[in-house]
Amino acid sequence: MSDELPEISTTLIFGVITAIAAFLAISVLLGFLMRRKTRTFEDWLVGHGDIGPVITGFALIASYLSGWAMYGNASLGYTAGWAGSWLIGTISLMGIALCLVMGYRMRRYVKLGARTVPEMLKVRFESKSLQALAGLAMIILLIVYSVGQYKAMATVWTVTTGTPFEWSLILTAVLVTIYVMVGGYTGTQWVSCFQGIFLTTVGWTLGIAAIFWAGGPVKIEEALKAQSLNSYILPASDVKSLAYPWVDWVGVTASIFMFLLMATGFPHNIARFLGARKISKKEYWIMILILIFGGLTPLWIGTVGLAGRAVWGDILLRESTPMGVDAIGALVSISAGGTPLAALFAASVFAASVATLAGMAMIMATNATRDFVHNLKPTVSPNKLLLFTRLMLVPFIVIPLWWTLTATPPILSVFMAGSAVAQAGIFFFVVGVSMYWRRATKWGAAATIIYGLALTALHPQAYGKLVGLHHWGYWALLLIFGSATLYFVVSLLTKPLPEETLEKIFRKNEMH
Amino acid sequence: MKRGALPVIFIMILCVICVPLTAYYIGGWYAYWSHGVLAIIFALAVVLLKTKWYWEEE
DSSP states (O other): OOSSOOOOOHHHHHHHHHHHHHHHHHHHHHHHHHHTTOOSHHHHHHTTSOBOHHHHHHHHHHHHSOHIIIIIHHHHHHHHGGGGHHHHTTTHHHHHHHHHHHHTTHHHHHHTTOOSHHHHHHHHHTOHHHHHHHHHHHHHHHHHHHHHHHHHHHHHHHHHHOOOHHHHHHHHHHHHHHHHHTTTTTTHHHHHHHHHHHHHHHHHHHHHHHHHHTTOHHHHHHHHHHTTOOSSOOOOSSGGGGGSGGGSHHHHHHHHHHHHHHHHHOHHHHGGGTTBOOOOHHHHHHHHHHHHHHHTHHHHHHHHHHHHHHHHTTGGGGOOOSSGGGGHHHHHHHHHHHHHHHHHHHHHHIIIIIHHHHHHHHHHHHIIIIIIIHHHOTTSOHHHHHHHHHHHHHHHHHHHHHHHHHSOOSSHHHHHHHHHHHHHHHHIIIIIGGGTOTTOOHHHHHHHHHHHHHHHHTOTTTTGGGGTOOOHHHHHHHHHHHHHHHHHHHHHHSOOOOHHHHHHHHOSSOOO | OOGGGHHHHHHHHHHHHHHHHHHHHTOHHHHHHHHHHHHHHHHHHHHHIIIIISOOOO
8 A cells, every 4th residue: 555646657558448448349249249139220229128137137237337336436435535425325226226116117118109218208198298398308417417427437537548638538529429339339238237247346346455455444444534534424614515415414315315216217227127028026036136236336436435535635635637536536446456457447437437428328319319300200211310319419429528628527426416316306206106106197297397407407506506505405305305296286286198098008917 | 005015114214214323323334334234125125015015917
């Protein structure tokens, strides 16, 4: 263990490039092999409905473990010590398990013609307008989420290769484009399964290595205590500090609700069930075991930051670079595991952020194509739709890139949590609950989406301060419980679909 | 609500409540990893609920 920050070496640069290239090659190969089975645009979206529990389980882990969990968690542990755990997501497995049992009903909507999450809403509520509104909300929230992914990958690249941060961002955009062009996103579930296994293995390995590197758990705990980071609450020192969940128990409560609801609220998570086959009771238990292993990965990444803080103190908090404290994950990986672990970690961040970015760009482009163009003009040919989807990738790759270049968020996980609260508050109810609650109406769903988006703009670090909303906890609770209240109250006050239509959607024993 | 499921739901609620309590009363590594353990118990309970009381035959 050394108190010095690690230096970049040629071996490290070579190792990182090799690991990323190998990961890209495996993903492309898997994508290519699975693409041969895909004949139509619809096949590409949902496959053949034949994906089993192991693939679905690991794919769910891969879509959940983004740049936030796989990289940003280290910065949270480093910045706030134990208090950072409220955003590290030590309880994220609770939300993933809820997503597992609720998301399975997506299959029912696939049978009824849905191919995307907003299309599921069109089927559920017989409303094209709601489909378009949900598509728009997803685009807005996923753009915000993409900014964090950009920062994660660009930071790892800068720390391990010495490339200037701005160029690393542009390179990330190039990699995303290559990834999409060579088919890394086709054969989605299989590539995602591979990624899920990879992320889980690297996350656990790095977490354990970091604890040993820092001298063991007792030493880490003592070092955190010596730096006044021995509490799970860090009281706010000024109004600006209120924008973090760990300042009091209100923020903590809000973060717990966020983690309970967000896995189901993430459209990219729930979409994993679009291609799932019938799952037996025994297979459900297999899936939850996979999710337990994968769902503990964020905790191990959090320990990387705790170890970094114990060894290096607050050195990164005193530096003013665009990367800021987010550099900690890559720095610890170099010091704790040398080139091999640093290279594998860089490839895993690549998997978590670039593959997620590519996936999100595809989801946004598909939303634009199916929820707007196809929705307005159903006669457009599939070939034109596919071409339009490819064209729409450009803005959805460039917009978050521009955002990250011009306004880099200081702590990527805190930034992404803003979008996560909105996705939890809006889509847990609009998508998750609507699949089970017959009395839900399109008006309840629409009111929830509009309210959720308006509250998102009032995030304490966005426009919230203009209306006196400085406190993250109150903001998040207002968004989540306000959305829930509107969803139920407006639904109960408005007319649901006719009983015969609901019977078609909710009748039992109709799936095969 | 099915009667047999009530104790399981109670355990799930207890798991959530215990998260801030362990952070406040225990703290440090024990709280950090106990959150993971509470999440595992919660996750197993959710799947038990689904497979035992709310299974959808296809």
